[in-house]
Amino acid sequence: MRACPRSAALGQGQLPGRGVLAATWQCSSCKRRSRATGCVARATLQVSPQLEEPHGNLIDSFGFKPNFSWEFQLGGMIGSGSFGVVHVATHLRSGRKYAVKSVPKQFFGQHLDPGFVARVQHEVDVSRHMGQSLNVVHLVEAYEDDVCVDLVLELACGGSLLGRIKRGSISEVTAARCIVDMLRAVAQCHAKGVAVCDVKPDNFLFVTPREDAPLKMADFGLAQYCRPGQVLSERVGTPYYVAPEVLRQAYGFPADVWSAGVTAYQLLTGRFPWHADPDWVEEQLSANAAGGRARSSNTGQSNVTNKALWRAIMYGQLDWQWAWHNVSDEARDFVQPMLTRDPEQRPTAAQLLRHPWLTASSRSLDEWDDRLAARASSSSLNIHSSSSASISATVKAAGGNGNGSSNGSSGNDSSSSSNAGRSHLRSQSLAGMRPLADTLVQRLQRYGTWGRLKQIGLRQVAKIMARDPGQLQGLAEVFGALQREAGLVAPLPSAAVASTSLARVDAAAAAAAAAAVASTSLASVDAAAAAAAGAAGPGGSVVAAAAAAAAPLGAVHGAIPLEAIRGLLVDGTYELSEVEVRQLMSQLDHNGDGYVSYDEWLALTLDWTAAQRSSNWETWVRQVFDRFDGDGSGRISTAELLELVGRHGPGFTSELDEEPYLIPDTVPSMMRRVDADGDGSMSFDEFLGLLQTDAADQLELFSSRRNYSNRQQ
Numbered sequence: 001m002r003a004c005p006r007s008a009a010l011g012q013g014q015l016p017g018r019g020v021l022a023a024t025w026q027c028s029s030c031k032r033r034s035r036a037t038g039c040v041a042r043a044t045l046q047v048s049p050q051l052e053e054p055h056g057n058l059i060d061s062f063g064f065k066p067n068f069s070w071e072f073q074l075g076g077m078i079g080s081g082s083f084g085v086v087h088v089a090t091h092l093r094s095g096r097k098y099a100v101k102s103v104p105k106q107f108f109g110q111h112l113d114p115g116f117v118a119r120v121q122h123e124v125d126v127s128r129h130m131g132q133s134l135n136v137v138h139l140v141e142a143y144e145d146d147v148c149v150d151l152v153l154e155l156a157c158g159g160s161l162l163g164r165i166k167r168g169s170i171s172e173v174t175a176a177r178c179i180v181d182m183l184r185a186v187a188q189c190h191a192k193g194v195a196v197c198d199v200k201p202d203n204f205l206f207v208t209p210r211e212d213a214p215l216k217m218a219d220f221g222l223a224q225y226c227r228p229g230q231v232l233s234e235r236v237g238t239p240y241y242v243a244p245e246v247l248r249q250a251y252g253f254p255a256d257v258w259s260a261g262v263t264a265y266q267l268l269t270g271r272f273p274w275h276a277d278p279d280w281v282e283e284q285l286s287a288n289a290a291g292g293r294a295r296s297s298n299t300g301q302s303n304v305t306n307k308a309l310w311r312a313i314m315y316g317q318l319d320w321q322w323a324w325h326n327v328s329d330e331a332r333d334f335v336q337p338m339l340t341r342d343p344e345q346r347p348t349a350a351q352l353l354r355h356p357w358l359t360a361s362s363r364s365l366d367e368w369d370d371r372l373a374a375r376a377s378s379s380s381l382n383i384h385s386s387s388s389a390s391i392s393a394t395v396k397a398a399g400g401n402g403n404g405s406s407n408g409s410s411g412n413d414s415s416s417s418s419n420a421g422r423s424h425l426r427s428q429s430l431a432g433m434r435p436l437a438d439t440l441v442q443r444l445q446r447y448g449t450w451g452r453l454k455q456i457g458l459r460q461v462a463k464i465m466a467r468d469p470g471q472l473q474g475l476a477e478v479f480g481a482l483q484r485e486a487g488l489v490a491p492l493p494s495a496a497v498a499s500t501s502l503a504r505v506d507a508a509a510a511a512a513a514a515a516a517v518a519s520t521s522l523a524s525v526d527a528a529a530a531a532a533a534g535a536a537g538p539g540g541s542v543v544a545a546a547a548a549a550a551a552p553l554g555a556v557h558g559a560i561p562l563e564a565i566r567g568l569l570v571d572g573t574y575e576l577s578e579v580e581v582r583q584l585m586s587q588l589d590h591n592g593d594g595y596v597s598y599d600e601w602l603a604l605t606l607d608w609t610a611a612q613r614s615s616n617w618e619t620w621v622r623q624v625f626d627r628f629d630g631d632g633s634g635r636i637s638t639a640e641l642l643e644l645v646g647r648h649g650p651g652f653t654s655e656l657d658e659e660p661y662l663i664p665d666t667v668p669s670m671m672r673r674v675d676a677d678g679d680g681s682m683s684f685d686e687f688l689g690l691l692q693t694d695a696a697d698q699l700e701l702f703s704s705r706r707n708y709s710n711r712q713q
């Protein structure tokens with residue numbers, strides 16, 4: 001009797017042959033699967049004494065989760081690439097469907113092949129680095145066993161962008177929508193320091209078969225980390241889409257814009273920008289030399305040699321007339337600069353997202369936004385009603401126009417509101433400028449890209465800022481309304497609610513807590529705040545009542561149930577799949593108590609760009625740093641970080657898990673990311689840098705996911 005290394009099922013296995021590892025026997029169901037995934041060859045692990053092991057870090061496993069076969073039922077194959085095979089899989093506990101990319105393990109002797117390790121780690125790292133973006137196919141979890149690595153991905157059922165191009169007849173409006181999604185994904189990657197290096201229509205997948213389905217980037221197989229100004233030199237990409245500077249082996253982020261330009265050209269005209277038939281290239285080159293223009297009649301990729309294609313990419317004249325006869329001038333004017341050969345002259349993906357051709361199509365949506373917000377504002381003060389619709393109305397009314405990308409704003413969170421009905425919430429305060437409105441989904445995505453350590457740091461800064469009621473009035477009102485809607489303060493007489501400003505109460509509680517904190521550890525802030533609020537006396541404090549009402553449920557001071565946030569996401573205002581809602585929610589409840597705390601709410605919704613312009617910014621950050629630096633050494637050590645992250649809950653809840661968990665390697669890798677000088681600890685400057693919101697980290701890069709089908713309602 002032998003145990004299958006994949007599923008642990010017992011069975012009669014054949015004795016391994018000479019030089020074959022004992023672990024290679026598989027039960028019949030795993031064997032079938034191995035065949036489907038092409039793992040059979042690797043399932044027989046030959047141990048060759050002649051192989052010399054390379055120097056360096058040899059590992060036997062990645063540390064991913066085990067037991068994939070216990071948790072998932074594999075279905076039909078969707079596709080395959082050079083790296084792995086993709087199947088539909090059903091999560092047995094929830095019944096939800098995912099795509100699973102199974103990558104057969106490659107071995108070097110008894111260890112994993114270092115090149116294979118690097119490729120897998122890179123793909124997983126980059127996917128995780130992109131956080132909760134809805135423009136990228138979400139990596140839900142990574143599993144491994146002796147034979148395969150299984151990457152569980154969000155299932156995109158609508159096929160690839162290439163498939164749609166091949167089917168033909170894409171309207172200009174649809175093409176614009178696809179281009180927005182594509183550029184959002186590219187711009188977010190660039191903002192996170194990732195050069196995609198393989199932007200092409202095959203790597204973008206539609207979430208559903210619907211014509212207007214969201215499009216997501218899949219496959220980071222060739223992506224490279226790249227600092228601003230860094231020059232990459234490895235020639236990678238797909239021949240038809242590579243930029244001229246990639247061929248010259250000196251490139252950076254603009255190369256992705258070129259590839260996006262080729263894709264946009266293809267989407268709008270159904271053709272490549274050049275015809276790469278060798279004769280045609282010669283013709284182009286002579287036409288160029290003669291200063292004339294030749295007409296492209298490109299229809300396919302046949303008879304193309306790379307050399308001819310390279311020459312076409314480098315020197316061939318692009319057709320901006322004949323192929324464009326059915327397309328608007330605005331669309332052509334949009335694509336043309338993307339295919340400028342000089343990368344310095346090419347616009348960035350973020351700049352392109354503000355191009356009039358893209359924003360014009362959403363202008364009417366803005367008008368709709370305003371109508372909706374105006375309606376909502378009339379009910380904004382009705383915070384005692386109990387429907388989730390009124391929660392949404394209150395949230396909408398608390399902010400300005402939600403679509404940062406369509407209003408031509410500068411791209412930070414602080415463009416002014418156009419709705420006079422909301423002016424009471426528009427103060428000169430940092431947060432009051434545009435606290436939430438319809439940017440909730442954008443904020444949740446961006447919050448997810450920050451990573452756990454930055455989230456914790458910003459929560460603590462928000463806590464300090466909350467001591468000044470003027471700063472946070474608008475956000476506190478929305479938070480209070482959510483709490484009341486959720487019934488957390490239901491026992492309070494309405495007069496008490498009406499006469500008490502939650503911002504003031506929270507500020508009082510926070511101030512009292514802060515006094516306590518001065519002499520105690522950060523871990524007790526919540527407890528101290530709750531105690532302080534409780535000490536404010538009966539009927540005098542909404543927070544006290546909230547804390548008291550929540551106490552039997554184990555909730556902390558100033559919290560709202562996750563269900564209230566979920567209610568906002570599923571009430572029809574946004575277009576989100578069930579998996580996406582879970583993806584956005586998964587980062588909100590780090591300690592698994594089912595509540596979002598007030599400081600977390602603030603970290604999520606505050607306008608950090610404005611906050612960082614405040615003259616107090618460094619003082620606030622210094623206060624947090626000093627608390628984190630337990631031994632007062634002036635640096636935060638890995639041990640202090642571990643304690644800190646542990647104190648703030650275990651940390652990660654994959655949407656597959658009921659309970660949050662902390663990946664053991666998380667803390668050292670957090671430190672590696674922030675420790676710029678490599679001394680194994682974090683200085684104040686490194687901490688300040690971590691909390692800094694980068695100029696590229698703009699809210700408008702993320703999709704608002706407004707539900708446009710509700711426009712006529």
Ligand SMILES: Nc1ncnc2c1ncn2[C@@H]1O[C@H](COP(=O)(O)OP(=O)(O)OP(=O)(O)O)[C@@H](O)[C@H]1O
Nearest residue numbers: 079080081082083084086099153154155156219221
């Ligand atoms: N999340 C997903 N949902 C649905 N289909 C998917 C998903 N991910 C990948 N696919 C399909 O599986 C195919 C192979 O996936 P992918 O290109 O990621 O594999 P790969 O081996 O990494 O490819 P490459 O050769 O480009 O490196 C894709 O063409 C796509 O059609």
